[in-house]
Amino acid sequence: xxxxxxxxxxxxxxxxxxxxxxxxxxxxxxxxxxxxxxxxxxxxxxxxxxxxxxxxxxxxxxxxxxxxxxxxxxxxxxxxxxxxxxxxxxxxxxxxxxxxxxxxxxxxxxxxxxx
Amino acid sequence: xxxxxxxxxxxxxxxxxxxxxxxxxxxxxxxxxxxxxxxxxxxxxxxxxxxxxxxxxxxxxxxxxxxxxxxxxxxxxxxxxxxxxxxxxxxxxxxxxxxxxxxxxxx
Numbered sequence: 001x002x003x004x005x006x007x008x009x010x011x012x013x014x015x016x017x018x019x020x021x022x023x024x025x026x027x028x029x030x031x032x033x034x035x036x037x038x039x040x041x042x043x044x045x046x047x048x049x050x051x052x053x054x055x056x057x058x059x060x061x062x063x064x065x066x067x068x069x070x071x072x073x074x075x076x077x078x079x080x081x082x083x084x085x086x087x088x089x090x091x092x093x094x095x096x097x098x099x100x101x102x103x104x105x106x107x108x109x110x111x112x113x114x115x
Numbered sequence: 116x117x118x119x120x121x122x123x124x125x126x127x128x129x130x131x132x133x134x135x136x137x138x139x140x141x142x143x144x145x146x147x148x149x150x151x152x153x154x155x156x157x158x159x160x161x162x163x164x165x166x167x168x169x170x171x172x173x174x175x176x177x178x179x180x181x182x183x184x185x186x187x188x189x190x191x192x193x194x195x196x197x198x199x200x201x202x203x204x205x206x207x208x209x210x211x212x213x214x215x216x217x218x219x220x221x222x
Contacts, residue, residue, distance in 0.1 A: 045159070045202060045213040059209050095158060100206055101149060103170065105158040 002026040004096045004106035011112045022079040022096030030074040036081045038092035086113045121214035127222040134190040136217045138203035143183050147207035150188045152199045
């Protein structure tokens with residue numbers, strides 16, 4: 001059974017940093033591209049960043065480019081999202097998702113940016 | 116970025132009804148169009164991938180169709196557990212973009 005378990009969220013002040021993690025199991029993590037998708041409270045879904053299986057290809061939404069860094073450790077079956085210079089508009093539920101088709105999603109981790 | 120517009124934004128239907136949800140892209144997405152179901156407080160679940168392929172474990176009352184810029188999700192006979200919000204998603208070009216969502220309610 002595919003499982004994606006996010007962690008690392010919380011309340012953070014504007015301008016500060018936070019690092020999210022996603023522990024994957026139930027599939028060959030090293031063969032799969034991965035993504036972060038977010039959903040602000042009461043809003044729709046927004047693609048944030050993607051990384052290929054070997055980290056050769058990385059893409060970011062314009063709204064986070066230069067502030068967020070996606071990475072992965074295939075030995076630990078873990079996906080990361082390093083978030084810096086956080087803004088109030090980054091407040092959202094962050095989902096870890098599998099593959100280009102987003103076929104599996106974690107339950108999400110909440111990030112709240114507020115003073 | 117490709118804009119995805121869903122209609123209607125809210126749909127009320129009765130159990131047993133045939134229900135059709137629409138998704139329109141601002142440009143051709145070459146059938147790289149997925150549909151997701153999101154129940155309140157839960158993560159989205161993939162229903163249909165690449166226009167008309169039913170994800171494993173999804174009931175056969177769900178089906179998808181379309182091409183070019185216009186796509187449809189159909190529920191052949193609405194069940195109470197189908198009450199949810201439905202999103203379309205194009206992954207033809209970067210960045211992938213989501214539709215605005217259709218909230219499906221019971222009449």
